[in-house]
Amino acid sequence: MSFPHQAIFWDIDGTLADSEPVHERSFHQAIDGLGLDLPDDLHDRILGMSEERCHAYLVQKCGLELGLAEWTARRHALYMAMLDDVHAFPKAMEIWDGLAAQGVRQMAVSNSDRRLLMANLVRLGLDLPGTLLVSRNDVRQGKPEPEPYLRGAWLLDVDPAQCAVVEDSPTGVQAGQAAGMTVYAAPDMAPGLRETLGLPCASRLLELLPA
Structure with missing residues (x-):
């Protein structure tokens, strides 16, 4: 599979x-x-x-x-x-690293200003040469509009319907769903909110990798 x-x-x-x-x-x-x-x-x-x-x-x-x-x-x-004081979420980074090891394409798509986004990526160790990303500065309308995620799909030249989003807030979830993408809950999203939104946990992504 x-x-x-x-x-x-x-x-x-x-x-x-x-x-x-x-x-x-x-x-x-x-x-x-x-x-x-x-x-x-x-x-x-x-x-x-x-x-x-x-x-x-x-x-x-x-x-x-x-x-x-x-x-x-x-x-x-x-x-x-x-x-x-900004640190990585270990569970989320484990998923990112596991997907990266299998060659899955990944991108940061944030509602933050590019300066803050880049500073956070440095803290996460994800400021790699040639890394593509989408910040609030790169779109006309931020989340909850779908434009940030649709721009990400355009940059990678992929079909939005074949992409997934990992989010922690209702605002971001709305944006991902409006873009026609499958939305997963961040591992550290509050369980009650995840259940209310009816989202699978992002840890499921590692289970979907080919054996």
């Missing part, structure tokens, strides 16, 4: 990289002192959103007055200062 997918597209934050706590801290530090009215579940509400969607939410719902460029520079500087 041959492997059923022509390529695997990985989200990074919260999927391969344990970076969401750093994103959360950078958000709260960026917000600190601005006098905003924030909901207790802010991180859950913005999980998986692109920077401009997060900024729009803070403007519309929380009273943020900073423009997008000023907010982004402020938030990104704080994230980069805490980059040493």
Whole structure:
């Protein structure tokens, strides 16, 4: 039996990289002192959103007055200062490495700014020469729209219907499904969320490899 997918597209934050706590801290530090009215579940509400969607939410719902460029520079500087706290998820990296060893094509597709995405790939040891990737800077519409994943398929010249996505957030899952790809849950996705979304775990990908 041959492997059923022509390529695997990985989200990074919260999927391969344990970076969401750093994103959360950078958000709260960026917000600190601005006098905003924030909901207790802010991180859950913005999980998986692109920077401009997060900024729009803070403007519309929380009273943020900073423009997008000023907010982004402020938030990104704080994230980069805490980059040493970003680590790989061992289970996810085991799957990536297992697929890579069998020659399966893989790519990072992220809603993050290219600068942050590249910094995370360096932390993961995945900043390899010739590596193709898709960041928020490379598309007109980020996730939950399908464009990031469709662009990944275009770059690899593969059929989207024959590709798979590994995601950790409802926003990313929606993007992968809208692109017509098979979506797998990141190994460290909350079990309750994985069950709610009805997704197989990405560990299944290793089981699908030819013997």
